[in-house]
């Protein structure tokens with residue numbers, strides 16, 4: 385048995401943009417609802433959403449039948465959490481709040497088996513189809529995608545060094561945290577934050593890496609895509625449901 389090709393990693397590696405959606409509802413059903421939307425990837429969030437290992441696994445299980453990659457965001461760079469998520473099948477990971485190249489190297493080590501890293505070894509788990517993927521432990525990194533989030537001025541300043549770390553595939557800007565940490569809470573559209581965002585993308589590009597961002601406003605997403613970002617999330621299940629239901633009810637309340 386061979387591991388399925390990571391189409392998101394292939395697209396980003398070829399410089400091809402991939403549009404994603406943020407899945408925050410911690411539900412295999414709602415994730416499956418949006419799996420056929422045409423999105424190239426779905427972010428399964430466990431930083432700001434009530435996802436746990438079982439709900440992450442359930443969402444990865446449903447995505448196994450759809451042509452979009454599940455990207456799991458861990459709540460931190462904790463190696464134990466990374467190990468557990470990977471063993472249930474998370475092979476595309478997003479790690480928040482990366483600030484230094486040293487931190488990035490530790491994350492790469494967490495997703496790599498010895499001798500390059502320190503990922504805990506297990507013979508059979510969901511990630512290797514319960515022991516059915518031949519040579520999984522030696523080839524797993526080929527289908528893994530590692531997107532590190534840049535969300536503060538320290539991370540921006542170190543973006544070039546972070547991007548240059550072997551094993552990092554993408555720098556992903558967290559516009560909410562970045563703007564907040566820059567003193568412009570929740571307002572990434574202001575000039576200093578936009579300059580910082582552009583510098584992260586440029587640093588990633590110089591290192592031959594992809595760059596991504598969450599941009600739920602279409603005009604912003606279009607601008608980021610035109611500017612060279614290729615891993616762009618353009619909305620969320622939570623936002624679509626909340627704003628859509630609000631608007632629908634409001635349309636009858638004259």
Ligand SMILES: O=C(O)C(=O)C[C@H](O)[C@@H](O)CO
Nearest residue numbers: 432535558559560561562598
């Ligand atoms: O800082 C950000 O913005 C992100 O990383 C995305 C948010 O965490 C996401 O949950 C949307 O609010």
